[in-house]
Amino acid sequence: MDIFIQQIINGLVLGSIYALVALGYTMVYGILGLINFAHGEVVMIGALTALTAIGLLLPAGLPGPMLVLAGLLIAIPVCMAVGFTVERIAYRPLRHAPRLAPLITAIGVSIVLQQLAMIGWGRNYHTFPALLPTAPHQFAGAAITDLQIIIVLTAAVLMAGLVWLVNRTRLGRAMRATAENPAVARLMGVDVDRVISFTFVLGSALAAVAGVMVAANYSIAHYAMGFMLGLKAFTAAVLGGIGNLGGAMLGGLLLGIIESLAAGYIGDLTGGFLGSHYKDVFAFFVLILVLVFRPSGLMGEKVAERA
Amino acid sequence: MLEVAGLQVHYGGIAAVKGIDLHVAAGEKVALIGANGAGKTSTLKAIARMLPARGSVKLQGEDIAHAAPHALVRRGLALVPEGRGVFARLSVLENLEMGAYSRTDRAQILADIERVFALLPRLKERATQTAGTLSGGEQQMVAIGRALMSRPRILLLDEPSMGLSPIMVDTVFDVIREVAREGVTLLLVEQNARLALSLCDRGYVMDSGRVTLEAPSAALLDNPAVRAAYLGE
Ligand SMILES: Nc1ncnc2c1ncn2[C@@H]1O[C@H](COP(=O)(O)OP(=O)(O)OP(=O)(O)O)[C@@H](O)[C@H]1O
Ligand SMILES: [Mg+2]
Numbered sequence: 001m002d003i004f005i006q007q008i009i010n011g012l013v014l015g016s017i018y019a020l021v022a023l024g025y026t027m028v029y030g031i032l033g034l035i036n037f038a039h040g041e042v043v044m045i046g047a048l049t050a051l052t053a054i055g056l057l058l059p060a061g062l063p064g065p066m067l068v069l070a071g072l073l074i075a076i077p078v079c080m081a082v083g084f085t086v087e088r089i090a091y092r093p094l095r096h097a098p099r100l101a102p103l104i105t106a107i108g109v110s111i112v113l114q115q116l117a118m119i120g121w122g123r124n125y126h127t128f129p130a131l132l133p134t135a136p137h138q139f140a141g142a143a144i145t146d147l148q149i150i151i152v153l154t155a156a157v158l159m160a161g162l163v164w165l166v167n168r169t170r171l172g173r174a175m176r177a178t179a180e181n182p183a184v185a186r187l188m189g190v191d192v193d194r195v196i197s198f199t200f201v202l203g204s205a206l207a208a209v210a211g212v213m214v215a216a217n218y219s220i221a222h223y224a225m226g227f228m229l230g231l232k233a234f235t236a237a238v239l240g241g242i243g244n245l246g247g248a249m250l251g252g253l254l255l256g257i258i259e260s261l262a263a264g265y266i267g268d269l270t271g272g273f274l275g276s277h278y279k280d281v282f283a284f285f286v287l288i289l290v291l292v293f294r295p296s297g298l299m300g301e302k303v304a305e306r307a
Numbered sequence: 308m309l310e311v312a313g314l315q316v317h318y319g320g321i322a323a324v325k326g327i328d329l330h331v332a333a334g335e336k337v338a339l340i341g342a343n344g345a346g347k348t349s350t351l352k353a354i355a356r357m358l359p360a361r362g363s364v365k366l367q368g369e370d371i372a373h374a375a376p377h378a379l380v381r382r383g384l385a386l387v388p389e390g391r392g393v394f395a396r397l398s399v400l401e402n403l404e405m406g407a408y409s410r411t412d413r414a415q416i417l418a419d420i421e422r423v424f425a426l427l428p429r430l431k432e433r434a435t436q437t438a439g440t441l442s443g444g445e446q447q448m449v450a451i452g453r454a455l456m457s458r459p460r461i462l463l464l465d466e467p468s469m470g471l472s473p474i475m476v477d478t479v480f481d482v483i484r485e486v487a488r489e490g491v492t493l494l495l496v497e498q499n500a501r502l503a504l505s506l507c508d509r510g511y512v513m514d515s516g517r518v519t520l521e522a523p524s525a526a527l528l529d530n531p532a533v534r535a536a537y538l539g540e
Binding site: 170 | 355357375376377378379380381385386388392394395396397401404405406408409453457
């Protein structure tokens, strides 16, 4: 088996998930200049909600893919509601507060959501049932499963849809105008509060999908799973240039690939001293490098300090 | 068309507008002139609900002092803000589309874009360019064209001549004159008093947050105090 190709495939799958989550960070940052640290928790809520829904629907005897789809269709609106509510009660009152206040609030919201999830779903790891076909196909000396193909394709379709929405629709235009100058957008008749709500809801929907993807891919879900995933997706957004949609997608894919390659080769490179579980280090190594050498990210414009 | 009474604006503890009254009749062209820091921009922003303010503001007889800011454009009020406020990362065309955000009559919007292009041919050449790449004068045209896209009944302009070359100023003021001729009511803020008064029927002079004079343009242009303070004579 070709390790290089295999790790690229794994990296693309992981990177697709990072990209979907990174988009949520970057959209909110683009419009509010806020780093919504609670976003990773929305991913977790998506995964666990889908898991619970699937558990309840299991006796109905639906085919596996239908069950996953049903779980997804329940997780999406739940996450949208969570995103909407968080913005409404935690961030909106701080819209005109100094930047540090919403940032600390975001960390607080993250902890609250995680604790609520722990109360609701317990501390244990939950097994995500293997409902999607995982028989591997051989491809260029490596293996790729149907599940992996589904993840990458779904992410690609969602991202294409998002790009279309933002660049080609009236609402997307209002989002971009609001990101640039909310006061003037309001003069044009844009209900800025609604645009901001919509941005959170949209990011949360993508997070829900990403949550189900992670849970299905690793067959596991856990109340704390959003923390590391959120940090990595945030790293991906920074790598691509936070505030930039294309950047979030590129950053997500790159980070996934870097991490997978690192996991594949780290043992060989260090003579077995470090194992693949050190792969997380690479994400943050990348974050540090980007922050030092190119703080505006790969596709970002100059980071302008907003008042 | 527009009636303002007892308007006050405060920034923190500092009073920038200290209770002013002004009115603009339908079809009228009114100038608001004054030195730096007189409170002209604050007044326009307060009227457009971009700033919290005290006092009463009536648009076509209806109190708008508590209206949602984004609802004003539907009532016929448009503002060309100080410093233009174009959406730099949107194309010229998208800026114009944003001006028509409150409207849904697609065919009419497309026709109005053509009208704006006829009025401001430079914008047609630049239609697909991002607005941030345009010159200051071109951006001012975008800002005016964008405001017209809402089909305003009253247009508030905040220093449209700011930072423009003399030739560009003439072009922009010709456009404003043309807009007024088509029946749009104007409230024009300018530091360039001569220019503003030559276009408008009537003017207010603002100083330190208060209206100190109000008269027809011709009278203000003849007023020795105005000539000394604002016309550089
Ligand atoms: N955001 C703000 N915070 C504090 N003070 C402000 C703010 N904006 C304006 N001011 C003050 O309010 C007063 C009026 O300002 P304003 O911008 O309305 O004047 P202006 O007549 O438009 O001046 P200019 O001709 O320079 O544009 C000034 O003293 C100014 O310093
Ligand atoms: Mg001003």
